[in-house]
Amino acid sequence: MMNSADWAAVRLTAELALTTTAVLLLIGTPLAWWLARTRSAFKPVCAALVAMPLVLPPTVIGFYLLLLLGPQGPLGQLVQALGGRPLPFTFGGLVVGSVIYSMPFVVQPLQQAFEAIPERTLEAAATLRAGPLDRFLTVALPLARPGFITAAVLGFAHTLGEFGVVLMIGGNIPGATRVLSVALYDHVEAGEFADAHRLAAGLAVSALAILVALHLLNRPRREARRASA
Amino acid sequence: MRVSRVRLVRLLAAAAGLAMAAAASAGEVVVAVAANFAGPMAKIGEAFTAATGHALKLSAGATGKFQSQIATGAAPFEVLLAADDETPAKLIAEGHAVRGSSFTYAIGQLVLWSAKPGVVDEQGAVLTSGRYAHLAIANPKLAPYGAAAMQVLKSRGLEQAVAQKLVTAESIAQAYQFVATGNAEIGFVALSQVAAPGKPAEGSMWRVPASLYGEIRQDAVLLKAGEKNPAAKSLLDYLKSAPAQAVIAAYGYRH
Helix, strand or coil: CCCHHHHHHHHHHHHHHHHHHHHHHHHHHHHHHHHHHCCCCCHHHHHHHHHHHHHCCHHHHHHHHHHHHCCCCHHHHHHHHCCCCCCCCCHHHHHHHHHHHHHHHHHHHHHHHHHCCCHHHHHHHHHCCCCHHHHHHHHHHHHCHHHHHHHHHHHHHHHHCCCHHHHHHCCCCCCCCCCHHHHHHHHHHCCCHHHHHHHHHHHHHHHHHHHHHHHHHHHHHHHHHHHHC | CHHHHHHHHHHHHHHHHHHHHHHHHCCEEEEEEEHHHHHHHHHHHHHHHHHHCCEEEEEEECHHHHHHHHHCCCCCCCEEECCCCHHHHHHHHCCCECCCCCEEEEEECEEEEECCCCCCCCCCCHHHHCCCCCEEEECCCCCHHHHHHHHHHHHCCCCCCCHHHEEEECCHHHHHHHHHCCCCCEEEEEHHHHCCCCCCCCCEEEECCHHHCCCEEEEEEEEHHHCCCHHHHHHHHHHCCHHHHHHHHHCCCEC
């Protein structure tokens, strides 16, 4: 059976993934909406920045976060000036790292969902005297539902598997920063293969289950839309 | 006819001998080196290559990691420079290293270090002061220096008190990096990491008396993969030589 330290890692990983997904949906929704509708010259740059974590090694993100968020880094000094503690080695630090790391997995599906909403639909709502916020809440959000499901599921699943960033800024503190992937790495490196198998198999099975659930959740709507088209 | 055949055999033997000598001089050794010894080993490696012509491939990491990698039988390492004497002994007992090849190349010195001056006092009283949020150590399961640090905390009765402040690095190299970047105010590292020759040690440190953690005897051992490699054997001999021992002493190790 799994020991209590590994269970703590499971709990912590779930908390991190849920928190990260919630934060990403909050900041990712307006960002994705802006990216989907804007004609600004900054759009390509912003879209590229959002996509960066897809191509950058997580160690690059971890390294810069360690320097920027550290007590001597600009962001670390800002946090301290505001009376906070530097973020490396804290749960909050992992949330910041995960939000950056999982950003494209949430923003891109949302952006695609928003882009798929025809301009005419929103204009029709406008002629019915729906204000911008009303149009967004009652027209755009329901139409983008599959995008939200995909974004939330991918953001959650991707954060579950985060490793490089956590290894660099986490410090492996039980209950605060020792997430599943780091606990697994420790077991492997120490030659504790039985413990490693339990965690690795658990992660693999849950990733599969989450992705199957995503396809099941999103399938009926897509088919329904195709049927009505 | 008979004479010429003898001569031919002699010529072939001489050619074979030359080829073997050439192969030996262009040798290569794959070395796993404990993270605390990475700096001095890079220096020693340069001198070794200049003296013998053998090239070195150095991988630095936590001793415990190398142990499990070597135990799988798939690791390419031919020589292990461990941060303890238990790991080489265990590898010999399990048949992964060559019996009789191990020896102590250095005796390590644990230090409590801060990148800032005036933080760590010479008695290590800072440990009980509570004036720090994070204390970095190498993973005690994987790194002998981490295990030594845990022993120091135990001998001071601080194990419980610092549990929430303990930041565990995957090797002593990462522990050093956590302290060097200021993310951990203090940390247990190896003296060799903060006292490279020719460059004054930055910050402040407490040289932890060996009586608090026992001696860190660092043993080298010839691994099975290097048993038939003369360059590996010659590296182990070179480590015992005066030039190599001078570098080791310059980094603050005893021997």
